[in-house]
Amino acid sequence: xxxxxxxxxxxxxxxxxxxxxxxxxxxxxxxxxxxxxxxxxxxxxxxxxxxxxxxxxxxxxxxxxxxxxxxxxxxxxxxxxxxxxxxxxxxxxxxxxxxxxxxxxxxxxxxxxxxxxxxxxxxxxxxxxxxxxxxxxx
Numbered sequence: 001x002x003x004x005x006x007x008x009x010x011x012x013x014x015x016x017x018x019x020x021x022x023x024x025x026x027x028x029x030x031x032x033x034x035x036x037x038x039x040x041x042x043x044x045x046x047x048x049x050x051x052x053x054x055x056x057x058x059x060x061x062x063x064x065x066x067x068x069x070x071x072x073x074x075x076x077x078x079x080x081x082x083x084x085x086x087x088x089x090x091x092x093x094x095x096x097x098x099x100x101x102x103x104x105x106x107x108x109x110x111x112x113x114x115x116x117x118x119x120x121x122x123x124x125x126x127x128x129x130x131x132x133x134x135x136x137x138x
Contacts, residue, residue: 018047094112
């Protein structure tokens with residue numbers, strides 16, 4: 001299997017795990033009395049942390065990190081925020097364009113998730129976990 005295909009599949013699995021973390025923490029926060037917006041911020045940050053750990057250890061394990069772990073974490077958070085904005089924009093567009101049926105919200109979430117996943121993967125691959133070529137001395 002080509003390296004990029006393997007990375008994308010692993011990235012998608014990390015995203016699915018992140019979705020479970022996100023949903024579980026959100027419901028926990030709601031149960032604890034946090035509102036849906038504060039709860040969503042906490043759950044998003046937990047999901048970003050979980051997917052960062054998976055992606056740095058498995059998806060992009062070959063990338064050399066010379067920047068330090070905290071900078072990598074910060075850059076990963078920024079990358080996921082960009083993908084989150086794309087996710088929401090695609091979701092909102094799908095809500096406007098799809099027929100008003102019972103499955104419209106579910107389809108819109110799926111459209112948004114897929115759009116965000118591709119953007120997040122691209123940003124993570126080319127920026128956060130960019131593979132640096134090591135110069136060889138002669």
